[in-house]
Amino acid sequence: MKSYQLIHQLINLVEELEEENQGHEVSIQDFTGFLLNKVGDTRGNGHDSEVRFGDSDNAALDIAYQLDNNIGRLFVFMSRYAKSYIKKALEGTPLQTGEDFTALAILLTHKHLSKSELISHNLQEKTSGTEVIRRLIVAGLVRQWDDVKDKRSKHIAITDEGKELLFQVFEHTNYVGKIITGKLTIAEKFTLQYLLQKLENFHLEHYENKTISNKEDLKKLAEENSVQ
Template structure:
């Protein structure tokens, strides 16, 4: 079979992607993004070999500027998204994207504790508690005492919350289209792969609460630099 070597390469690439995703099931979309980036990795002419970057102060400076620029773009993208989300939620009881995602999370569960929802929504306790308070006040979420632990409360989406969520979904789809802009389908696959890779990295730190101080931030940043 003339294509055996190609098939063997594809199998190896699937194994690599599974390792990156810690054995989790992967989709064709995940693999497409991964493959596009693997192909792109073969072209090193844009910034040169990474080992050479570390041996050249001027090139190392460029690498750091690249990282800082990516960070800046992430912040700006977040701000653009907030602007679009605010417009999409006009005329509804929802005031923020965090309230929308909280409802969406609750829609996929029978009920959650407040702390569970706050963690799923990647929020700090104070801001997460305020989001829940507003949803309850608007009649979109119910709360009740935990039978086993009176200090804990459980919450669930109401029928009114479900109805509102369905109404908002279409407008939020428009937000998603605006966020991805004029990217081609191939570019979207590639971006999705890279963002998922970053999500896996950051979620592990978030769940394990590894970054609790400025010193932790510095330590892990240095480890990343060494491991490249």
């Protein structure tokens, strides 16, 4: 039985909690609080569940499995899974990347935007964002024109061809969304959505205010947001 070791650990933890409570009967609420406290105090928790890592450097594993580092690593993995699914959904279309798709989708909800606005909304660097816009224009999915007040600025808008393509692609990107959320229950999806939105609000503020431009900024922000 693969779960035997876990069951054994749980039994030991219940016994430990009973000893702390001098043998008094404990509730599931008591055990939940006790377990959360235990997990919070444990470093390197869950090493056995990661198939990618070996066991030749325990110090490195402890660093990787620190709570914040582990969450960050899982975010990276999730983004790579999502990227591969989106690439499949865009096969056979002029859209080459997920950024092409999201840029076009953003334009669908605006009458028009400046290039810099679209690049910012799409969370891209100027160079890569400019290349995305260029591809969309060449494919006839986006049109551009000079800003009347500022000749240095260009405005862009989605074309009818772009709208038609997007609604064709939406069917397959909907499948991507369902796959990304895996087998989570509805309640778990709402919880995840709430937590991700909370993180999005935090990161978007720093992205828009350009508060992180070097290693020192990373260190400063990390220290300011350390959980005591």
